[in-house]
Structure formats: C-alpha cells, structure tokens
Amino acid sequence: MPTSVPSPVPAPAVLLHIGPAKTGSTAMQHAMFQVREQLARHGVHYVGSRPHEKEAGGIALGLAHGAIGRRDPRPESWQRLVDEMATTTLPRMVLSNEDFGRADEAAIDRILTATGADRTHLVYVARRLDKVLPSHWQQQVKARMTTSYEDFLREMLDPDADTWRHRLVMDPQDVGAVLARWGKVLPPERMAVVVAEEGDREALPRAFEGLLGLPAGLIAPPGGPANQSMGLAETEAVRRINRLAIDEQWTPVEYRQLVQLGVVKELKNRAGQSGPRIGGVPAWAFERVAELADTQVDDIRSSGVNVVGDPDRLRVRGQVEPVDLPDEITAVDLDVLADVVSGLRTAAKRMKARTLAGPAADVRGQRDDLGGRQLLQLLARRTAARLGVRRG
Numbered sequence: 001m002p003t004s005v006p007s008p009v010p011a012p013a014v015l016l017h018i019g020p021a022k023t024g025s026t027a028m029q030h031a032m033f034q035v036r037e038q039l040a041r042h043g044v045h046y047v048g049s050r051p052h053e054k055e056a057g058g059i060a061l062g063l064a065h066g067a068i069g070r071r072d073p074r075p076e077s078w079q080r081l082v083d084e085m086a087t088t089t090l091p092r093m094v095l096s097n098e099d100f101g102r103a104d105e106a107a108i109d110r111i112l113t114a115t116g117a118d119r120t121h122l123v124y125v126a127r128r129l130d131k132v133l134p135s136h137w138q139q140q141v142k143a144r145m146t147t148s149y150e151d152f153l154r155e156m157l158d159p160d161a162d163t164w165r166h167r168l169v170m171d172p173q174d175v176g177a178v179l180a181r182w183g184k185v186l187p188p189e190r191m192a193v194v195v196a197e198e199g200d201r202e203a204l205p206r207a208f209e210g211l212l213g214l215p216a217g218l219i220a221p222p223g224g225p226a227n228q229s230m231g232l233a234e235t236e237a238v239r240r241i242n243r244l245a246i247d248e249q250w251t252p253v254e255y256r257q258l259v260q261l262g263v264v265k266e267l268k269n270r271a272g273q274s275g276p277r278i279g280g281v282p283a284w285a286f287e288r289v290a291e292l293a294d295t296q297v298d299d300i301r302s303s304g305v306n307v308v309g310d311p312d313r314l315r316v317r318g319q320v321e322p323v324d325l326p327d328e329i330t331a332v333d334l335d336v337l338a339d340v341v342s343g344l345r346t347a348a349k350r351m352k353a354r355t356l357a358g359p360a361a362d363v364r365g366q367r368d369d370l371g372g373r374q375l376l377q378l379l380a381r382r383t384a385a386r387l388g389v390r391r392g
Contacts (some may be wrong), residue, residue: 014093015212016122024127027097027218028222044213048095060097069256112363124193127314137149193303232326267336286340
C-alpha cells in the first residue's frame with residue numbers, strides 16, 4: 001500500500017538512492033550534503049566528499065571513459081567510497097548517485113558488494129514523464145547535442161530506437177525493468193519508489209527524512225543553482241554554439257571549459273530570465289507519453305516494493321494537456337549574447353591560467369598558441385555570427 005510517510009530503514013543500513021536523472025537527484029544531493037554534519041548528529045553518514053561522486057560512480061558502472069571533457073574515471077575514486085562505507089561507525093548511511101539507475105547486473109553486483117547487500121535499502125524516485133523529457137533535452141543540449149526538442153522527442157518515443165542516447169535517457173525511466181534488475185538481489189521490502197510531487201518542493205526531502213529516521217525539516221527543500229534551468233532562448237544559444245563547436249572541431253576539454261563551465265554557467269545565472277520555456281509535450285507525442293506513464297504506474301503497483309506517494313500522480317492522461325511549443329527562435333537578444341560573451345571571457349581566462357600553470361595530461365590539443373584575449377575575441381565573433389543577434 002502506498003504511504004505518504006515512510007518508516008525508517010532499520011539500522012544498520014545503507015540507503016542507496018539510484019535516481020534516476022532529472023527527478024530531483026542533484027538538488028537532493030546538495031541539500032543533504034549541506035547538512036551532513038547535522039545528519040551525522042542524528043546517526044546518518046552522507047557518503048562522499050562532495051554532493052555527487054560522479055567519477056566514482058563511473059567505476060561502479062564499469063565505464064571506461066568520463067563525461068565530455070572530463071578525465072577517465074580512476075578506480076581509486078570508487079575505492080575511496082568503498083573504504084569510507086566500511087569504516088563509518090554511524091548506524092545509517094546514504095549513498096546517492098542518479099547514474100545507478102542504469103546499472104546492469106554486473107554493476108549492481110559491484111555496488112552491492114561495496115554497500116553490503118544484506119543491509120542495503122534501495123530508493124528510486126519516479127517523476128512524471130512530461131516533466132522529465134524536456135529536462136533531459138536541455139541536459140543533452142548542455143552535453144553538445146544539436147537536436148531540436150521535437151526531434152529529440154521522436155527519438156526518445158520511438159519504440160524501436162536503439163541509440164546510445166535513447167538508452168541513456170529512457171532505460172532508467174523503465175521503472176519495471178530497473179526494479180526487476182535490482183530485485184534479483186534485493187527483496188521487495190528493501191526497495192522503495194518515491195513518487196515526485198510536482199509543485200510540492202517539500203515532498204522529496206520529507207520522504208528521505210522519513211527513510212533515514214531524521215526529524216522533519218532537517219533537509220531543506222531543493223532550490224537554487226543546483227536545479228536551475230535555462231529558458232528557451234538560452235538553450236537555443238547553446239545549441240547553436242554546439243554547431244560551431246562541432247564544425248570547428250573543438251576538443252572535449254575545450255568544450256567543457258568554454259561552454260559547460262563558461263557559457264552555460266553564465267546563462268543559468270542570468271538575472272530576470274523571461275520569455276518562452278519548453279515544458280510538457282506536444283499533441284503528436286501526447287498519447288505515446290501517456291502510454292509510457294500508464295505502464296510506469298502499473299509496474300510500480302505490481303512490483304511489491306514500498307511506495308511513497310500516489311503512483312497515479314505519474315499519469316499524464318487526465319492530469320495535464322498537450323502543450324503548444326513556442327515558435328522557433330531565429331535570433332537571440334543582445335543581452336543573451338552579452339552573457340554568452342561573459343561566459344566565454346571567464347572560460348578563456350581560466351584556460352589561460354591553466355596554460356600558464358603548465359600543460360596537464362588531459363588538455364593536449366587546446367589552442368594554446370592563442371592568448372586569453374585573442375581566444376575570447378575569436379570565439380565571440382564566431383559565436384555572434386552563429387546566434388544571429390537581435391537588438392532590444
């Protein structure tokens with residue numbers, strides 16, 4: 001039976017939060033990490049020295065390469081977490097990694113060997129697909145994708161698609177398959193699905209507080225930069241920069257430094273963002289999304305796992321309507337361009353500082369023959385041409 005207030009997992013225990021991505025994971029990781037000292041006073045250890053141990057998670061998943069522009073994952077990053085879990089004396093731990101939602105059987109074995117299968121309690125957060133899909137589109141644009149939202153939807157909703165991107169986005173949303181994989185090792189009474197409540201920022205932290213036996217209100221509701229999104233104009237600007245990056249063959253390190261750590265960071269922090277945003281799914285995609293959502297609900301109800309919240313809240317049909325997508329943006333305003341250039345300027349200064357400090361092993365191929373000012377001027381001119389600047 002679904003419940004709104006979960007019971008604490010019996011100690012000693014590891015609460016293993018496996019995401020999936022775009023269900024509030026990053027915000028929850030930051031919220032718990034910020035109060036890790038208070039968690040410890042209540043007998044809960046937050047595993048890791050940062051909110052999200054992405055590199056360590058890559059090793060646990062068996063990945064050979066890191067995300068774009070990042071170094072390849074090192075075994076010692078995962079071993080550090082393994083050792084940390086083995087030596088903590090607190091009765092409860094929480095290990096959170098949204099990438100674990102796509103773990104295969106070999107990765108599940110690695111993870112549970114580290115956490116201890118006999119004391120691990122799994123939590124999966126399910127969120128309505130009409131919210132998840134637009135968020136994933138923007139996330140993929142920030143990872144160098146140039147595909148429009150509608151073309152992205154066509155790929156994600158194609159039942160015969162077998163692309164890497166389709167597997168990355170949609171496989172973790174198949175809650176029935178995810179629970180079945182983990183259920184080969186964990187009993188249903190040690191697995192829980194938390195249903196995300198759209199519009200209720202306190203629901204997710206309250207669920208984690210309940211599972212960890214924490215006092216209500218200790219974990220602050222998610223908010224701020226950890227889950228800040230961009231508007232359509234900002235996303236379109238990044239998509240056009242992606243085309244420039246591909247055409248000019250920017251290295252992965254250059255892309256990460258200039259775009260992800262420069263432009264995207266600046267655009268996410270824009271003051272007074274206004275204008276259209278992508279939210280929901282258009283009419284042509286609505287029925288397919290509704291079918292997938294209904295399957296999610298049926299799979300959760302038949303799984304036998306603990307459920308926090310009402311699974312019917314995941315249904316699309318009867319709760320939301322198809323949306324009219326905004327008109328295509330053909331040019332961006334000067335203020336968006338200004339923020340793009342500001343982000344490039346910050347990134348170019350960082351790259352110049354790295355060059356002066358000495359070349360690192362993973363930055364070969366950068367355009368080190370250009371100084372920071374020259375690089376900025378070159379990129380600003382070419383980016384402005386791609387964006388098609390509009391005044392006022």
